[in-house]
Amino acid sequence: MRYTSVPPGLLTTELAARACGVQPATIRDWVRRGLLHRTAGSPRHPLYAVDDVTAAQHAPKTNRPGQRAQR
Template sequence: MEYLALPPGLVTTTTAALACGVQPATIRDWVRRGLLARVGGTPKRPIYRLRDVLAARDAPKPSSVSQRAQNPA
């Protein structure tokens, strides 16, 4: 079940993924990696600030395994 209405500037995982052109699993991965923080909702239905989602989309990300090993999160 999705939320019926959210305040302006807040989005669900699904809406965040649509805004960034990625899968919802990618949004959850950004949260796990500390690139994006939840601002409300429930554990199963988190809510994010749209500006934070767009910032996470634009944040530099490691492109190879060796970079991940050098820069642990």
């Protein structure tokens, strides 16, 4: 299910990634790490609140074992 229009204040994974200047995989990684939670939509097509995306973007990120250090 692709959204033809997204409700105001919500972003799809692709729109959230574009707004943050990252790849969609990064948004999914933030969700997996618990930095971002789905506000609406379905598990396959989640929607995120703009404020939650901004908070996740600015949240301190921890490195996983074997991951390169952030610059």
